[in-house]
Amino acid sequence: MPKNTDRRTRILDAAEELFAVDGFDATPTARVADAADVPKGLVFYYFPRKIDLLLTLLQERLPTPSKASVADVVRRGDPAASLLAMHRRLGLEDHDSLVLRTIIFRESGTHPEVRDHLRKLRRSLVELTETALEQAAEWTVAKKLRRQAAETFVSVMLDHANARRAGGALPDVQGAAAVVALAIGAPTPA
Amino acid sequence: MPKNTDRRTRILDAAEELFAVDGFDATPTARVADAADVPKGLVFYYFPRKIDLLLTLLQERLPTPSKASVADVVRRGDPAASLLAMHRRLGLEDHDSLVLRTIIFRESGTHPEVRDHLRKLRRSLVELTETALEQAAEWTVAKKLRRQAAETFVSVMLDHANARRAGGALPDVQGAAAVVALAIGAPTPA
Amino acid sequence: MPKNTDRRTRILDAAEELFAVDGFDATPTARVADAADVPKGLVFYYFPRKIDLLLTLLQERLPTPSKASVADVVRRGDPAASLLAMHRRLGLEDHDSLVLRTIIFRESGTHPEVRDHLRKLRRSLVELTETALEQAAEWTVAKKLRRQAAETFVSVMLDHANARRAGGALPDVQGAAAVVALAIGAPTPA
Amino acid sequence: MPKNTDRRTRILDAAEELFAVDGFDATPTARVADAADVPKGLVFYYFPRKIDLLLTLLQERLPTPSKASVADVVRRGDPAASLLAMHRRLGLEDHDSLVLRTIIFRESGTHPEVRDHLRKLRRSLVELTETALEQAAEWTVAKKLRRQAAETFVSVMLDHANARRAGGALPDVQGAAAVVALAIGAPTPA
DNA sequence: AATGAATGAGAATTCATTCAT
DNA sequence: CATGAATGAATTCTCATTCAT
Numbered sequence: 146m147p148k149n150t151d152r153r154t155r156i157l158d159a160a161e162e163l164f165a166v167d168g169f170d171a172t173p174t175a176r177v178a179d180a181a182d183v184p185k186g187l188v189f190y191y192f193p194r195k196i197d198l199l200l201t202l203l204q205e206r207l208p209t210p211s212k213a214s215v216a217d218v219v220r221r222g223d224p225a226a227s228l229l230a231m232h233r234r235l236g237l238e239d240h241d242s243l244v245l246r247t248i249i250f251r252e253s254g255t256h257p258e259v260r261d262h263l264r265k266l267r268r269s270l271v272e273l274t275e276t277a278l279e280q281a282a283e284w285t286v287a288k289k290l291r292r293q294a295a296e297t298f299v300s301v302m303l304d305h306a307n308a309r310r311a312g313g314a315l316p317d318v319q320g321a322a323a324v325v326a327l328a329i330g331a332p333t334p335a
Numbered sequence: 336m337p338k339n340t341d342r343r344t345r346i347l348d349a350a351e352e353l354f355a356v357d358g359f360d361a362t363p364t365a366r367v368a369d370a371a372d373v374p375k376g377l378v379f380y381y382f383p384r385k386i387d388l389l390l391t392l393l394q395e396r397l398p399t400p401s402k403a404s405v406a407d408v409v410r411r412g413d414p415a416a417s418l419l420a421m422h423r424r425l426g427l428e429d430h431d432s433l434v435l436r437t438i439i440f441r442e443s444g445t446h447p448e449v450r451d452h453l454r455k456l457r458r459s460l461v462e463l464t465e466t467a468l469e470q471a472a473e474w475t476v477a478k479k480l481r482r483q484a485a486e487t488f489v490s491v492m493l494d495h496a497n498a499r500r501a502g503g504a505l506p507d508v509q510g511a512a513a514v515v516a517l518a519i520g521a522p523t524p525a
Numbered sequence: 526m527p528k529n530t531d532r533r534t535r536i537l538d539a540a541e542e543l544f545a546v547d548g549f550d551a552t553p554t555a556r557v558a559d560a561a562d563v564p565k566g567l568v569f570y571y572f573p574r575k576i577d578l579l580l581t582l583l584q585e586r587l588p589t590p591s592k593a594s595v596a597d598v599v600r601r602g603d604p605a606a607s608l609l610a611m612h613r614r615l616g617l618e619d620h621d622s623l624v625l626r627t628i629i630f631r632e633s634g635t636h637p638e639v640r641d642h643l644r645k646l647r648r649s650l651v652e653l654t655e656t657a658l659e660q661a662a663e664w665t666v667a668k669k670l671r672r673q674a675a676e677t678f679v680s681v682m683l684d685h686a687n688a689r690r691a692g693g694a695l696p697d698v699q700g701a702a703a704v705v706a707l708a709i710g711a712p713t714p715a
Numbered sequence: 716m717p718k719n720t721d722r723r724t725r726i727l728d729a730a731e732e733l734f735a736v737d738g739f740d741a742t743p744t745a746r747v748a749d750a751a752d753v754p755k756g757l758v759f760y761y762f763p764r765k766i767d768l769l770l771t772l773l774q775e776r777l778p779t780p781s782k783a784s785v786a787d788v789v790r791r792g793d794p795a796a797s798l799l800a801m802h803r804r805l806g807l808e809d810h811d812s813l814v815l816r817t818i819i820f821r822e823s824g825t826h827p828e829v830r831d832h833l834r835k836l837r838r839s840l841v842e843l844t845e846t847a848l849e850q851a852a853e854w855t856v857a858k859k860l861r862r863q864a865a866e867t868f869v870s871v872m873l874d875h876a877n878a879r880r881a882g883g884a885l886p887d888v889q890g891a892a893a894v895v896a897l898a899i900g901a902p903t904p905a
Numbered sequence: 906a907a908t909g910a911a912t913g914a915g916a917a918t919t920c921a922t923t924c925a926t
Numbered sequence: 927c928a929t930g931a932a933t934g935a936a937t938t939c940t941c942a943t944t945c946a947t
Contacts, residue, residue, distance in 0.1 A: 152911090170360045173937060186912050189939060250497065251441055255358045267504055290517075293510030300494035300506045301487055307440065307497060314454055316490045320483030327480075328517035363920060376924095376929040385921065548825045550740045553941060566908040566945095575942065630877065631821055644884055670897075673890030680874035680886045681867055687820065687877060694834055696870045700863030707860075707898035722932090743916060756933045759918065 153191050155181040160198045161206070164248050169199055169256070199252065203262045207245045209269050210235055212276050219280045225326035227281035228298055231274065232318055235302070246306045270299045278329060286329045294325045343381050345371040350388045351396070351435065359389055359442050386446065389438065393452045397435045399459050400425055402466050409470045415516035417471035418488055421464065422508055425492070436496045460489045468519060476519045484515045533571050535561040540578045541586070541625065549579055549632050576636065579628065583642045587625045589649050590615055592656050599660045605706035607661035608678055611654065612698055615682070626686045650679045658709060666709045674705045723761050725751040730768045731776070731815065739769055739822050769822065773832045777815045780805055780843050789850045795896035797851035798868055801844070802888055805872070816876045840869045848899060856899045864895045 159180035163172045174195055178185045192198045218230035246266065253259040274295035278286065286294075301321040308315050327333065349370035353362045364385055368375040382388045408420035436456065443449040464485035468476065476484075491511040498505050517523070539560035543552045554575055558565040572578045598610035626646065633639040654675035658666065666674075681701040688695050707713070729750035733742045744765055748755045762768045788800035819836065823829045844865035848856065856864075871891040878885050897903065 168360070170358070174939085175937075184912050186914095186940090187910085190911070193939085195938065255361060264504055267498075267506075290514070293507060294514050296507045297487065297491055297511040297514045300511065301490040304490035304494045304497070307494070308453075308457075314457055316457075317483060317486045321487040321490065324480070324484050324487045324515060324518040327519075328514040364922090365920075374929050376931095379922065380928065383922090548740070550738070551825060554943090555941075564908050566910095569943065570907065573943090643878075647878075647884055647886075670894070673887060674894050676887045677867060677871055677891040677894045680871040680891065684870035684874045684877070687874070688837075694837055696837075697863060697866045701867040701870065704860070704864050704867045704898040705894060708894040709897075744918090745916080754933050756918095756920090756935095757931085760932065763918085765917065 152181070152183050152187060156183060156188055156191060157198070157202060157206070161202055161245065161248075164199065164202070165245075169248065169252050174198075196256065196258065199248065199256070200258060202245060203249070203259065207249075207262060207266070209265070210273055212273060215273055215277055216280070219277050221281060222283050223326075224278055224281040224329060224331050225322040227277050228274070228322040228325060229319055231277050232302055232305075232322070235270075235273075246303075250303075250307050267299060267303070270302065271295050274298050278325075282329060282331070284330055290329060294329050297328075298322065298325045342371070342373050342377060346373060346378055346381060347388070347392060347396070351392055351438075354389065354392070354438050355435075359438065359446070364388075386448065389442065389446065390448055392435060393439065393449065397439075397452060397456070399455070400463050402463060405463055405467055406470065409467050411471060412473050413516075414468055414471040414519060414521050415512040417467050418464070418512040418515060419509060421467050422492055422495075422512070425460075425463075436493070440493075440497050457489060457493070460492065461485050464488050468515075472519060472521070474520055480519060484519050487518075488512065488515045532561070532563050532567060536563060536568055536571060537578070537582060537586070541582055541628075544579065544582070544628050545625075549628065549636070554578075576638065579632065579636065580638055582625060583629070583639065587629075587642060587646070589645070590653050592653060595653055595657055596660065599657050601661060602663050603706075604658055604661040604709060604711050605702040607657050608654070608702040608705060609699055611657050612682055612685075612702070615650075615653075626683070630683075630687050647679060647683070650682065651675050654678050658705075662709060662711070664710055670709060674709050677708075678702065678705045722751070722753050722757060726753060726758055726761060727768070727772060727776070731772055731818075734769065734772070734818050735815075739818065739826070744768075766826065766828065769818065769826070770828060772815060773819065773829065777819075777832060777836070779835070779839055782843060782846050785843055785847055786850070789847050791851060792853050793896075794848055794851040794899060794901050795892040797847050798844070798892040798895060799889055801847050802872055802875075802892070805840075816873070820873075820877050837869060837873070840872065841865050844868050848895075852899055852901070854900055860899060864899050867898075868892065868895045 156177060160172070160177045163177060163180060174188050175185055177198065178188045181188075188198070192201060215231050215234060218234050219227045220230065249259055249263045249266065253263045271292075272295075275291055278291050278295055298321060301316055301318055304316050305318050346367060350362070350367045353367055353370060364378050365375055367388065368378045371378075378388070382391060405421050405424060408424050409417045410420065439449055439453045439456065443453045461482075462485075465481055468481050468485055488511060491506055491508055494506050495508050536557060540552070540557045543557055543560060554568050555565055557578065558568045561568075568578070572581060595611050595614060598614050599607045600610065629639055629643045629646065633643045651672070652675075655671055658671050658675055678701060681696055681698055684696050685698050726747060730742070730747045733747055733750060744758050745755055747768065748758045751758075758768070762771060785801050785804060788804050789797045790800065816836065819829055819833045823833045841862075842865075845861055848861050848865055868891060871886055871888055874886050875888050
């Protein structure tokens with residue numbers, strides 16, 4: 146509950162946007178201040194070191210996807226559709242998450258403080274996907290296979306988020322959902 | 336062609352190493368020169384702009400994986416093993432490729448010149464994987480499914496390369512290979 | 526006179542301590558406020574400019590050593606012991622004086638406002654020492670020699686105060702007392 | 716034997732002057748560059764960190780007073796005159812030494828790297844003065860007394876150097892020389 | 906009377922790039 | 927060809943000081 150939500154928030158908004166587009170290192174704090182329309186000094190008033198901008202962004206704005214938020218998009222009997230819906234939900238429930246994940250990826254190699262967030266994100270995504278698969282499959286799936294399927298799909302989602310910023314061709318998430326569904330024994334789609 | 340191959344090469348070697356570890360932006364040309372044990376001026380003599388170092392690295396050192404190089408690792412009847420072998424081969428045939436891919440990922444968002452390489456890499460990887468799947472499967476696989484399966488596996492490989500540098504938990508490539516194999520109809524492994 | 530003596534005093538206490546340890550220029554007012562546990566604004570409420578902190582410190586806290594305070598430490602017939610006792614008394618009668626002298630030395634070069642205090646301090650110390658020597662010597666000492674002896678000893682005391690903060694080896698005040706005593710004709714110590 | 720003596724030297728000259736007058740902390744590197752009439756970047760080319768300017772100054776320019784240099788100013792039989800001559804020689808043989816000592820004093824409290832220099836300076840001055848006293852006195856002086864006398868005079872010299880920059884009244888070096896001479900048994904001057 | 910958010914003028918430092926030799 | 931001295935624009939960060947409340 147930060148006070149002065151107005152300006153502090155505007156700074157974070159600007160940083161989020163710029164970091165995602167240009168990268169953390171390539172974004173001068175001065176540009177953040179400009180974009181937020183606040184004086185340069187104010188950025189450092191709220192975030193003493195530049196890295197604090199990034200850290201705060203991750204701490205305050207990176208939502209840990211909750212199982213609850215996914216449960217209701219699962220379509221029993223249709224794992225492929227369920228995965229797709231989950232993916233859409235994860236990416237859509239707030240525009241932030243994608244942007245922030247984008248940042249995590251790029252910076253985690255260079256900024257060790259950011260790594261934990263990436264680790265956590267992957268782990269929680271895997272768990273989430275496992276749950277989704279579990280609920281969607283009306284038949285029994287071996288635990289190990291389910292985990293492998295979940296990890297596969299998570300890789301695709303992350304690669305997708307990554308490719309989006311990298312500007313390359315986007316991987317085919319829908320295709321991957323179908324592949325994974327088949328792998329765990331879903332009936333061949335008509 | 337270039338004379339003094341020695342020193343030019345040493346510069347590229349150093350750049351490759353440093354860019355991979357610290358990132359392109361965070362690596363001063365002076366450090367490249369130091370690491371290569373050449374005078375600072377020589378770096379700019381060979382590579383007038385810093386970005387040329389990166390571009391040259393991609394042009395000269397990023398191998399387009401060849402179908403031929405993969406053909407002989409395919410094990411007919413065992414797509415999972417084939418994919419895994421291919422992945423290993425891709426990663427091993429030269430240590431460089433991984434390092435360079437790492438770079439591509441990080442920089443392609445910020446340096447547009449790098450994007451094409453990423454695009455090309457993904458495309459050729461997908462083709463390669465498709466070929467591998469085609470050769471490995473003794474049964475018929477629908478073209479579309481094969482493509483989707485290939486793309487899925489490529490995502491996992493790229494995510495793997497990416498996660499390695501990001502320092503997070505590595506995705507389970509072996510599991511993904513199994514999942515993809517199942518999806519295209521491989522018999523359940525004993 | 527000042528109300529809220531409490532907080533104003535705490536600010537001065539903190540400033541005195543920090544200025545002595547880190548130097549005036551290197552001590553941000555914010556640190557003073559922190560150390561004093563008062564809001565930052567209050568420092569400027571009481572001391573509109575930073576330099577006022579220093580000036581106030583000198584005006585309110587730098588005691589002009591009084592002849593009276595020294596008279597009773599003089600041991601007639603033993604100038605060396607008297608000087609030493611005086612030195613001890615000057616340093617002990619309040620911990621502040623040393624700290625503040627330390628500050629004067631460092632800042633007087635840079636902050637002209639501080640110079641006068643240093644001048645005054647030296648003069649009053651010389652007078653004091655002269656008095657001490659006069660009272661301690663049971664024999665006649667030429668006025669000029671007494672003055673020179675006093676100045677010599679004052680130099681040693683100041684150098685001592687200075688060296689203490691500078692961290693160097695401390696000059697031998699006791700030895701100097703002996704030397705000065707001899708110079709004005711004290712009998713060679715047994 | 717630094718090359719490009721010209722500009723590097725000019726930078727050191729400027730730094731020496733400014734540091735002595737305004738203090739190290741209060742002198743921006745930009746002012747040094749201006750005074751030396753070189754671009755700002757060149758200062759950091761030669762002296763990567765600001766403190767290196769100071770350290771280099773001490774290492775390259777602070778002469779350790781040599782016994783030889785003093786031997787020939789000693790006047791046998793007249794310790795007072797000898798000390799005075801020594802003092803003059805120390806201060807005059809180059810204007811630098813005084814300036815640099817001035818700097819040492821001010822900064823040694825705040826910059827630990829500078830302390831050693833101060834320690835060394837004091838020690839070598841004491842040794843020098845002892846030698847001077849030994850050579851000047853035609854009579855026997857107890858070793859301990861000689862040491863105390865030397866230390867006393869060194870304190871006065873240092874206090875003198877210090878007072879000069881602090882702007883206060885200068886201590887009477889001549890008087891101190893007389894006092895010290897008397898203390899070690901010199902005949903009362905006519 | 907008291908405060909803490911706000912500001913902007915520097916400060917040190919970095920570095921790609923140039924260029925005289 | 928090769929080089930390392932030189933440059934200055936850009937960047938992060940600091941802090942005394944102001945002022946609305």
